[in-house]
Amino acid sequence: MSPTYRPSASVSVRPVDNELVLLDGTRSRYFVLTPSATVVWETIAAAGTVADATTRLVQEFAVDPHVAEQDVAQLVDDLIRANLVEPVAR
């Protein structure tokens, strides 16, 4: 089963054109997600799995599925390390 995550409660988001600006209210840090990372974030925030995010990335950005899988895994790791998302227990 592909893991799922949800945005941390302290994170608020705002789209800026194709990007997404994230503010971590607890730590007063902000982040900018690129357009492709925004697609991943949107999928995760809508309760999609990591696999769903990979599929969407492949469809919308025409990237190699293997590369997309690695990129999504790396992005999710970055988001967890930055406390922007947390795993959803199943």
Added chain:
Amino acid sequence: MSDWIWAGVDRLVANRGGDAAGLRAHGLHLLAAHRAHRLGLGIDEEPLRARRLAAVRTLAAPPLLSRIRALVDGPILLLKGPEVAARYPDPALRPFQDLDLLVPDPGAVQRRLLEAGFAPVGCTADFARHHHEAPLRAPDGPLVVEVHGAPAWPDWGHPPRFGDLLAAAAASETGVEGILAPAAAHHALLLAAHSWVHGPLPRALDLVDVAALAEECSPGTLDAVARLWGLERVWATTIGAAVSLLADHAPLSWPLLLWARHLPALREPLQIESRSARWLWGPCWAPTPGRAVASVARTVGRDLRPHPGEGGSAKIERVGRTLRGAFSGRPDNRTSTAVGPVLATVGPVTAVGSGEDA
């Protein structure tokens, strides 16, 4: 309802698309960048960075207001900034860097915020004669807080009482519980007065703000408030300039043809234009000739008087600079700091990305 305003802004920025300094001086750079994106035109890194920063400030405002609400007793009216931005097509398209709070006891609120870790910005002595307390930087935040006991007002009149504004106030458009905002008609007039004191008619953004708030009111209501507050001429000129600037095929009003030509051109005002507006045209909108003359004398005197703690030679140098500048054709770049470089106080922009465009 307010479509004509945004169509007008579009026309305005389309004519000055490449003039980044002018767009920024008039506070329209975010709307211009958004328009460029909408049309598929390229956006430089600087406007994009400004848009991100504006988004961060938009996100940061509600939690900061909640925090202030929890710290401070008594009513709080939110002026300008995010309250007006809520009327924009996207609140993050209206630049702001501070939260202007109108409260009945500004000294007590200022002390409470200082105790809670808010830090003064710049030299507090500079604000001894100002209409608000020294600005405070919120801890770990991208926003500055300004506490006001009264709105900025032309020196020939008296600002409305806090109680009168409070009686008509509504819940803030930011949605923060316990934060209020002036009624739209009051707010439109307060913005017109504020802009008049700082200009008059200094920036296109001020006119967009006034027009956006005025859209929520009947002209009769606005005129009645203007009459009540002794601002008939200021209001008529301000709303006339807004319509003239933004409405399709509207002829330019005479201030825009004469002493506020920087507005339709979307360029920084020349120093001679700024000074003549501040020293001459602004005071001359007083209700009577006597008050206008007195206001001219007070305004010029205020600009040339020593600042608190200012030594004799510093004063002479500043006055000389002011007088030389008043007659020079150089741009007055006082308005070009509408968005300050507060990025570092927020934290690094970490581009968490993936894929080919990462």
